[in-house]
Amino acid sequence: MSRQHVRYVLLLMLCFTAGLVDVIGYLRLEHVFTANMTGNIVVLGMSLGRLQDLAIVRVLTALIGFVIGNIVAAIIIGSDKSPSLWYPRVTTALIAEWGLLCTFALLAYLPLTEMLVLICMGCLSMAMGIQTTAARRLGIAGISTTVLTNNLVNAVEDMVAHVRQLFFSGVPSTSRLLSIESRLRILGIVLYACGAIIATVLERHAPLLLSWIPVSLVTIVIVIALWKYSKVNTIQPEKK
Numbered sequence: 199m200s201r202q203h204v205r206y207v208l209l210l211m212l213c214f215t216a217g218l219v220d221v222i223g224y225l226r227l228e229h230v231f232t233a234n235m236t237g238n239i240v241v242l243g244m245s246l247g248r249l250q251d252l253a254i255v256r257v258l259t260a261l262i263g264f265v266i267g268n269i270v271a272a273i274i275i276g277s278d279k280s281p282s283l284w285y286p287r288v289t290t291a292l293i294a295e296w297g298l299l300c301t302f303a304l305l306a307y308l309p310l311t312e313m314l315v316l317i318c319m320g321c322l323s324m325a326m327g328i329q330t331t332a333a334r335r336l337g338i339a340g341i342s343t344t345v346l347t348n349n350l351v352n353a354v355e356d357m358v359a360h361v362r363q364l365f366f367s368g369v370p371s372t373s374r375l376l377s378i379e380s381r382l383r384i385l386g387i388v389l390y391a392c393g394a395i396i397a398t399v400l401e402r403h404a405p406l407l408l409s410w411i412p413v414s415l416v417t418i419v420i421v422i423a424l425w426k427y428s429k430v431n432t433i434q435p436e437k438k
Contacts, residue, residue: 204426205284205338206382208419212333212343213386215415216326217393219299220344222408223260223322225401226306227315230256232322233330233344235264252312256319263320267327270294275335284336284427289420291332296416298325303409341386353383 216233223232231237238257245253271291302321308314326344333343341349356377400408 201283201426204422205336206378208284208422209333209336209338209341209343209382210385210389211415211419212329213341213346214389214393215412216329216344217390218397218408218412218415219322219326221394221397221401222412223319225398226310226405227319227322228253228256230260230319232260232264232319233326235261236345236347256316259316259319260323263323264327264330267295267298267324267329268331269327270324271328271331271335275332284423286427288332288335289423289427291328292416292420292423295325295328295332296413296420298322298328299413299416303413306406306409338382341382343386343390346387346390349383349386353380353387356380356383 220231220233223230230241238260242254242257242261245257271294274291274294275285275287298321302318302325305314305318305321310318330342330344333341357380397408397411400411
């Protein structure tokens, strides 16, 4: 597998991780998302409309944690715009995410109090904020590992363009539908959903084990990134 294809696999693993973490946060931490901030803004609006003080505090904790994660990742990664397969500082940011996920997994063994719920929300949302910024910095097909609406829209637009060309120009072309970018966007959505399904099942039967799965996945991503991308690798043109 080429280095270009390895980074695709690593990105998809992060999408799967986000699906796991979002369900963990939603089911275990009072129905608050830790990766999907769009959903949290809706929940915040409903909480404000109903004057639910405690729910407002929880959602704000997740939102603020996510933003802090964005800031931390932006500071770690910096503003280098040179083309690269994988920036070494992205790996450093993922190590910070790994530390937060480990902290949550250890806290999961303690009885949940309201303060502990807020701390856990902060850990998971900061971790997802770091991951979101790190993944966006790689610039792979415009994919975000936590904001999948854009992935869905782009994939649908690709398929519509393919069908339009096929039926209106009479020239069959699979380049738009089967391009690497389209496949990655669709796979990102599918893996996020698979992570959500698996997390829902494990949260009922093995919640403590579930807490360590995101840690394990990010560990694998970090190890492979250190192995394959210890130095800056110049991006080569991709084959469609």
